[in-house]
Amino acid sequence: MTRKISFSEAINEAMKLAMRKDENVILLGEDVAGGAAVDHLQDDEAWGGVMGVTKGLVQEFGRDRVLDTPIAEAGYIGASVTAAATGLRPIAELMFNDFIGSCLDEVMNQAAKLRYMFGGKAKVPLTIRTMHGAGFRAAAQHSQSLYALFTHIPGLKVVIPSTPQDAKGLLLSSIFDDDPVIFFEDKTLYNMKGEVEEGFYTIPIGKADIKREGSDLTIVAIGKQVHTALKAANMLADKGIEAEVVDPRSLSPLDEETILSSVAKTGRLIVIDEANPRCSAATDISALVADKGFDYLDAPIKMITAPHSPVPFSPVLEDLYLPTPEKVLKVVAEMIGDETIVTV
Amino acid sequence: MTVMKPEMKSLTREKAKWMYEKMCEIRQFEDKVHEIFSKGVLPGFVHLYAGEEAVAVGVCAHLDEKDSITSTHRGHGHCIAKGCDLNGMMAEIYGKATGLCKGKGGSMHIADVEKGMLGANGIVGGGFPLAVGAALTAKLKKTGAVAVCFFGDGANNHGTFHEGINLAAIWKLPVIFVAENNGYAEATPFAYASSCKNIADRAIAYNIPGEIVDGKDVVAVYEAAERAILRARNGEGPTLIECKTYRNYGHFEGDAQKYKTAEEKEKHIKEWDAIAKFRRYVLSQQLLTEQELHEIERKVIETVKNAVEFAEQSPFPQAEDLLKDVYVSYQ
Ligand SMILES: Cc1ncc(C[n+]2csc(CCOP(=O)(O)OP(=O)(O)O)c2C)c(N)n1
Ligand SMILES: [Mg+2]
Numbered sequence: 113m114t115r116k117i118s119f120s121e122a123i124n125e126a127m128k129l130a131m132r133k134d135e136n137v138i139l140l141g142e143d144v145a146g147g148a149a150v151d152h153l154q155d156d157e158a159w160g161g162v163m164g165v166t167k168g169l170v171q172e173f174g175r176d177r178v179l180d181t182p183i184a185e186a187g188y189i190g191a192s193v194t195a196a197a198t199g200l201r202p203i204a205e206l207m208f209n210d211f212i213g214s215c216l217d218e219v220m221n222q223a224a225k226l227r228y229m230f231g232g233k234a235k236v237p238l239t240i241r242t243m244h245g246a247g248f249r250a251a252a253q254h255s256q257s258l259y260a261l262f263t264h265i266p267g268l269k270v271v272i273p274s275t276p277q278d279a280k281g282l283l284l285s286s287i288f289d290d291d292p293v294i295f296f297e298d299k300t301l302y303n304m305k306g307e308v309e310e311g312f313y314t315i316p317i318g319k320a321d322i323k324r325e326g327s328d329l330t331i332v333a334i335g336k337q338v339h340t341a342l343k344a345a346n347m348l349a350d351k352g353i354e355a356e357v358v359d360p361r362s363l364s365p366l367d368e369e370t371i372l373s374s375v376a377k378t379g380r381l382i383v384i385d386e387a388n389p390r391c392s393a394a395t396d397i398s399a400l401v402a403d404k405g406f407d408y409l410d411a412p413i414k415m416i417t418a419p420h421s422p423v424p425f426s427p428v429l430e431d432l433y434l435p436t437p438e439k440v441l442k443v444v445a446e447m448i449g450d451e452t453i454v455t456v
Numbered sequence: 457m458t459v460m461k462p463e464m465k466s467l468t469r470e471k472a473k474w475m476y477e478k479m480c481e482i483r484q485f486e487d488k489v490h491e492i493f494s495k496g497v498l499p500g501f502v503h504l505y506a507g508e509e510a511v512a513v514g515v516c517a518h519l520d521e522k523d524s525i526t527s528t529h530r531g532h533g534h535c536i537a538k539g540c541d542l543n544g545m546m547a548e549i550y551g552k553a554t555g556l557c558k559g560k561g562g563s564m565h566i567a568d569v570e571k572g573m574l575g576a577n578g579i580v581g582g583g584f585p586l587a588v589g590a591a592l593t594a595k596l597k598k599t600g601a602v603a604v605c606f607f608g609d610g611a612n613n614h615g616t617f618h619e620g621i622n623l624a625a626i627w628k629l630p631v632i633f634v635a636e637n638n639g640y641a642e643a644t645p646f647a648y649a650s651s652c653k654n655i656a657d658r659a660i661a662y663n664i665p666g667e668i669v670d671g672k673d674v675v676a677v678y679e680a681a682e683r684a685i686l687r688a689r690n691g692e693g694p695t696l697i698e699c700k701t702y703r704n705y706g707h708f709e710g711d712a713q714k715y716k717t718a719e720e721k722e723k724h725i726k727e728w729d730a731i732a733k734f735r736r737y738v739l740s741q742q743l744l745t746e747q748e749l750h751e752i753e754r755k756v757i758e759t760v761k762n763a764v765e766f767a768e769q770s771p772f773p774q775a776e777d778l779l780k781d782v783y784v785s786y787q
């Protein structure tokens with residue numbers, strides 16, 4: 113059974129189900145409950161996160177398991193690492209991924225490395241949920257997509273869902289995974305609705321999803337950009353070009369096989385990634401195909417990314433900053449040497 | 457050569473006039489942004505400073521352009537008190553090319569380095585070390601300048617608070633750390649999130665003076681800031697001032713503020729209003745006349761109205777601006 117719910121509701125539901133299933137699952141972060149120690153405040157009036165994603169959880173699970181923290185990311189993310197290593201299964205919310213600067217050590221040097229450094233004698237079943245993405249007019253310190261930073265670090269898993277159905281199943285997998293997972297939520301997807309299965313289900317981390325089948329070219333897109341790819345694919349279909357849209361869903365581990373076999377079928381690859389282009393998911397996936405799938409290629413690999421600049425505030429600049437279906441069409445036109453496909 | 461040490465001065469008529477005008481400008485500016493935002497015209501989100509005017513104004517009354525300030529996400533008041541142009545600020549909030557940051561920063565990043573305004577900040581706790589750096593420059597270059605770090609009660613729990621203040625203390629840097637304790641960080645009360653009763657209590661751990669001030673009383677803020685700034689300019693190091701205050705609006709526009717009580721809002725917003733209090737004070741002290749105050753109030757409405765018109769009529773940035781100013785040079 114499925115019903116239509118939003119990306120945000122799907123994430124909320126995953127946390128609720130996880131907390132019901134296992135009392136070791138706790139949630140902590142800034143205002144994840146909201147209004148801690150305010151006597152007159154009813155739990156249903158509490159914020160439930162800046163974007164309301166965790167709303168209602170404190171009502172069901174109480175303030176021992178849904179913990180408001182001070183603005184002290186190094187403190188509570190660091191504490192989550194060893195809370196995880198000593199028996200809990202925390203979901204720590206880092207409100208915006210841009211705030212990782214305040215707690216990178218805890219993630220990069222502690223969470224990621226404990227198990228390896230201790231010769232396999234520890235595990236860190238920690239999920240860090242964090243908001244990313246441009247298009248919200250939130251300017252340079254609240255709009256980045258920093259998943260490549262984490263993908264670079266061995267010991268961390270990196271998950272980026274693009275639909276409500278994927279978000280729920282992948283978050284449940286992340287929470288019950290015994291390794292630290294950084295779970296990225298695009299803030300501009302929260303209101304997006306989609307069919308979502310009821311009840312408990314998981315989607316394996318490391319398994320890409322083919323969001324649209326096609327035989328003429330492969331578009332690998334990250335997170336929200338999956339929707340840019342799908343829009344472009346529909347526009348291309350009108351011109352008789354069938355694009356296959358591959359959503360990796362996690363960057364670490366990366367489902368190399370699905371990407372490579374898609375390119376083997378289509379002979380062409382475009383990667384859409386709204387993050388900055390250097391040392392990015394886009395370059396990583398392109399390098400994978402250049403390295404292991406060169407013989408499949410009929411054309412050079414193309415990347416559509418943000419430019420090498422911070423995210424601008426002004427709406428006119430931010431709109432230019434992001435990938436669009438039109439940009440994809442332009443690249444396809446060059447790739448197949450047919451300018452007519454960009455003319456509507 | 458005898459070096460004249462700066463001394464305490466009493467509040468002059470001119471200063472009082474400037475302070476009243478700046479407080480009114482901030483209030484009018486924020487009320488206007490509140491109004492425009494509710495119409496859905498403005499991009500992004502804004503955090504308003506209304507209610508906290510006495511803090512920025514009481515402190516900045518002692519500063520000139522060589523002095524620096526660091527600010528927060530709730531930065532409009534600091535900008536205005538530090539002399540930023542209101543047209544340029546409003547245009548920035550609209551994302552226009554004529555904005556103080558050419559539309560690149562928006563409300564949360566308004567800056568004017570020439571005026572010593574080192575930026576509003578999207579990162580809570582970002583300002584502590586940034587103020588320390590400006591003070592280090594002042595000390596090494598012997599400019600006599602000070603740096604002021606405005607920060608919220610929520611920021612006082614961030615690790616940078618400790619690192620920044622300790623550094624300023626051991627190097628005896630001319631920094632004034634000004635806590636704006638408005639009782640909440642988003643929806644989280646100060647009393648829940650901080651182990652101390654007062655932020656100023658933490659000063660003892662750094663061996664620096666810590667002072668608690670009624671942040672609704674601009675004269676009290678002015679006097680406390682003067683003591684701290686004198687100390688800083690005289691090479692005696694940093695001070696921590698905690699101003700107890702209140703934000704009249706929500707954390708950001710759109711916050712239903714259920715965590716506040718009706719009584720507390722009534723008290724803070726109506727009874728203890730800083731502008732009304734200062735108005736009574738300047739009249740009773742015969743610093744300014746009713747007519748002068750009226751004139752200021754009228755002028756301020758005009759100034760803010762003009763700022764909105766300027767912003768609305770200004771052009772947006774051009775496509776080529778997107779890649780400008782990532783670096784000074786890059787080949
Ligand atoms: C490092 C970091 N963590 C969290 C946030 C999100 N955030 C923005 S403002 C805010 C509350 C700040 O409270 P306070 O310091 O008291 O300032 P106030 O808003 O009351 O002026 C939070 C949690 C942030 N911007 N940066
Ligand atoms: Mg506060």
